[in-house]
Amino acid sequence: MRITILGVLLAVLPAGHQTAGSDSDRLEVQSWQAPHSGWLYVVDAAPLAPAVLLFDPGHGEVAGTIRTGFDAAIALSPRGDRLYIASQVYNCKQPNCDLLAAIDTQSGRVLSLTPIPDRIHYKVVAPPSSMIVSADGRTVYVPVWQGLPSGDTPVAVAAFDTVRERFLSGVIDLGVCGGISFVRDRR
Secondary structure: OOOOEEEEEOOOOOOOOOOOOOOOOOOEEEEOOOOOOOOEEEEEOOOOOOEEEEEEOOOOEEEEEEEOOEEEEEEEOOOOOEEEEEEEOOOOOOOOOEEEEEEEOOOOOEEEEEEOOOEOOOOOOOOOOOOEEOOOOOEEEEEEEOOOOOOOOOEEEEEEEOOOOEEOOOOEEEEOOOOOOOOOOOO
Protein backbone atom coordinates (compact mmCIF):
# COMPACT_ATOMS: atom_id res chain seq x y z
CA MET A 1 0.00 0.00 0.00
CA ARG A 2 1.24 3.43 -0.78
CA ILE A 3 -0.17 6.72 0.38
CA THR A 4 0.88 9.20 -2.21
CA ILE A 5 0.13 12.67 -0.94
CA LEU A 6 0.93 14.62 2.21
CA GLY A 7 -1.16 17.72 2.70
CA VAL A 8 -0.34 20.48 5.11
CA LEU A 9 -2.58 23.26 6.37
CA LEU A 10 -0.87 25.89 8.46
CA ALA A 11 -2.37 28.59 10.63
CA VAL A 12 -0.40 31.61 11.76
CA LEU A 13 0.00 31.55 15.54
CA PRO A 14 1.33 34.42 17.61
CA ALA A 15 4.72 33.54 19.11
CA GLY A 16 4.35 32.05 22.56
CA HIS A 17 0.55 31.57 22.33
CA GLN A 18 -0.35 28.22 23.82
CA THR A 19 -3.51 26.70 25.20
CA ALA A 20 -3.44 23.75 27.56
CA GLY A 21 -5.14 20.47 26.75
CA SER A 22 -5.77 17.34 28.76
CA ASP A 23 -3.00 14.72 29.04
CA SER A 24 -0.57 17.42 28.00
CA ASP A 25 2.50 15.18 27.83
CA ARG A 26 1.47 12.97 24.91
CA LEU A 27 -0.26 12.69 21.57
CA GLU A 28 -3.75 11.27 21.53
CA VAL A 29 -5.23 9.22 18.70
CA GLN A 30 -8.88 10.26 18.94
CA SER A 31 -10.21 8.23 15.99
CA TRP A 32 -8.65 6.15 13.21
CA GLN A 33 -9.39 4.05 10.11
CA ALA A 34 -6.76 2.16 8.11
CA PRO A 35 -5.84 4.49 5.21
CA HIS A 36 -6.18 3.70 1.51
CA SER A 37 -4.06 4.80 -1.44
CA GLY A 38 -4.48 8.51 -2.17
CA TRP A 39 -5.67 9.51 1.31
CA LEU A 40 -4.12 12.65 2.77
CA TYR A 41 -2.42 13.42 6.07
CA VAL A 42 -3.18 17.04 6.95
CA VAL A 43 -1.58 19.15 9.67
CA ASP A 44 -4.28 21.32 11.23
CA ALA A 45 -2.49 24.00 13.25
CA ALA A 46 -5.67 25.34 14.90
CA PRO A 47 -4.63 27.31 18.01
CA LEU A 48 -7.07 25.57 20.38
CA ALA A 49 -6.89 22.02 19.02
CA PRO A 50 -3.88 21.27 16.81
CA ALA A 51 -4.14 17.89 15.13
CA VAL A 52 -3.10 15.65 12.28
CA LEU A 53 -6.11 14.59 10.25
CA LEU A 54 -6.41 11.54 8.00
CA PHE A 55 -8.55 12.68 5.09
CA ASP A 56 -10.43 10.49 2.59
CA PRO A 57 -10.71 12.77 -0.48
CA GLY A 58 -12.94 10.30 -2.35
CA HIS A 59 -15.69 10.64 0.25
CA GLY A 60 -14.74 14.12 1.52
CA GLU A 61 -14.46 12.84 5.09
CA VAL A 62 -11.99 12.91 7.95
CA ALA A 63 -11.14 9.25 8.63
CA GLY A 64 -8.83 9.80 11.58
CA THR A 65 -7.73 12.45 14.08
CA ILE A 66 -4.56 12.59 16.16
CA ARG A 67 -4.43 15.45 18.66
CA THR A 68 -0.91 16.89 18.72
CA GLY A 69 1.03 19.58 20.50
CA PHE A 70 1.89 22.87 18.82
CA ASP A 71 4.01 23.41 15.71
CA ALA A 72 3.37 19.91 14.33
CA ALA A 73 5.30 18.52 11.38
CA ILE A 74 4.74 15.18 9.67
CA ALA A 75 6.65 12.71 7.52
CA LEU A 76 5.42 9.45 6.00
CA SER A 77 7.59 6.36 5.51
CA PRO A 78 8.11 5.27 1.88
CA ARG A 79 5.89 2.19 2.36
CA GLY A 80 3.18 4.27 4.06
CA ASP A 81 3.21 2.07 7.17
CA ARG A 82 4.60 4.68 9.59
CA LEU A 83 3.62 8.29 10.15
CA TYR A 84 6.09 10.43 12.11
CA ILE A 85 4.75 13.46 13.96
CA ALA A 86 6.94 16.05 15.67
CA SER A 87 5.22 18.55 17.94
CA GLN A 88 5.79 20.72 20.98
CA VAL A 89 4.29 19.54 24.28
CA TYR A 90 1.62 21.79 25.84
CA ASN A 91 2.68 24.04 28.72
CA CYS A 92 6.12 22.52 28.98
CA LYS A 93 8.43 24.34 31.39
CA GLN A 94 11.64 22.68 30.12
CA PRO A 95 13.99 24.00 27.39
CA ASN A 96 13.35 20.99 25.08
CA CYS A 97 9.63 20.25 24.83
CA ASP A 98 9.36 18.48 21.50
CA LEU A 99 8.50 14.83 20.89
CA LEU A 100 8.75 12.64 17.80
CA ALA A 101 5.90 10.12 17.66
CA ALA A 102 5.97 7.04 15.45
CA ILE A 103 2.43 5.98 14.47
CA ASP A 104 1.41 2.67 12.86
CA THR A 105 -0.79 3.90 10.00
CA GLN A 106 -2.89 0.71 9.82
CA SER A 107 -3.94 0.66 13.47
CA GLY A 108 -3.37 4.30 14.45
CA ARG A 109 -1.36 3.06 17.45
CA VAL A 110 1.46 5.21 18.88
CA LEU A 111 4.56 3.00 18.66
CA SER A 112 7.06 5.33 20.31
CA LEU A 113 7.58 8.86 21.68
CA THR A 114 11.12 10.27 21.62
CA PRO A 115 12.29 13.73 22.79
CA ILE A 116 13.70 15.93 20.01
CA PRO A 117 16.56 18.06 21.33
CA ASP A 118 16.56 21.64 19.97
CA ARG A 119 13.89 21.21 17.25
CA ILE A 120 13.41 24.37 15.18
CA HIS A 121 10.24 26.43 15.62
CA TYR A 122 9.16 29.21 13.30
CA LYS A 123 7.48 32.34 14.62
CA VAL A 124 5.20 32.85 11.63
CA VAL A 125 4.62 29.90 9.29
CA ALA A 126 6.85 26.84 9.04
CA PRO A 127 7.69 25.40 5.62
CA PRO A 128 5.35 22.57 4.53
CA SER A 129 7.95 19.79 4.67
CA SER A 130 9.99 20.32 7.82
CA MET A 131 10.71 16.57 8.22
CA ILE A 132 11.31 13.69 5.81
CA VAL A 133 11.86 9.92 5.97
CA SER A 134 14.72 8.32 4.02
CA ALA A 135 13.88 6.21 0.96
CA ASP A 136 14.60 3.00 2.90
CA GLY A 137 12.40 4.11 5.83
CA ARG A 138 15.25 3.73 8.32
CA THR A 139 15.91 7.43 9.12
CA VAL A 140 13.71 10.45 9.86
CA TYR A 141 15.46 13.79 9.32
CA VAL A 142 14.43 16.69 11.60
CA PRO A 143 15.78 20.29 11.55
CA VAL A 144 17.34 21.48 14.83
CA TRP A 145 19.13 24.57 16.17
CA GLN A 146 22.84 24.52 16.99
CA GLY A 147 22.67 27.05 19.80
CA LEU A 148 20.20 29.57 21.17
CA PRO A 149 17.45 30.11 18.56
CA SER A 150 17.75 33.36 16.56
CA GLY A 151 18.04 34.51 12.97
CA ASP A 152 21.82 34.03 13.13
CA THR A 153 21.87 30.62 14.83
CA PRO A 154 23.29 27.81 12.71
CA VAL A 155 20.79 25.16 11.64
CA ALA A 156 21.41 21.43 11.39
CA VAL A 157 19.58 18.23 10.55
CA ALA A 158 19.28 15.52 13.21
CA ALA A 159 18.81 11.88 12.17
CA PHE A 160 16.37 9.59 14.03
CA ASP A 161 17.03 5.85 13.64
CA THR A 162 13.57 4.27 13.22
CA VAL A 163 14.84 0.77 14.07
CA ARG A 164 16.62 1.69 17.32
CA GLU A 165 14.11 4.48 18.06
CA ARG A 166 16.72 7.05 19.00
CA PHE A 167 18.47 10.07 17.55
CA LEU A 168 21.94 9.36 16.20
CA SER A 169 24.89 11.28 17.63
CA GLY A 170 26.01 14.30 15.65
CA VAL A 171 24.09 16.45 13.19
CA ILE A 172 24.42 17.61 9.57
CA ASP A 173 25.46 21.29 9.69
CA LEU A 174 23.56 23.56 7.28
CA GLY A 175 24.92 26.90 8.50
CA VAL A 176 22.60 29.88 8.90
CA CYS A 177 19.33 29.15 7.02
CA GLY A 178 16.06 31.07 6.78
CA GLY A 179 13.93 27.91 6.62
CA ILE A 180 14.19 24.27 5.71
CA SER A 181 12.05 22.18 3.37
CA PHE A 182 12.81 18.64 2.22
CA VAL A 183 11.99 17.01 -1.11
CA ARG A 184 13.07 13.42 -1.85
CA ASP A 185 14.51 12.52 -5.26
CA ARG A 186 12.17 9.80 -6.65
CA ARG A 187 14.57 8.51 -9.35
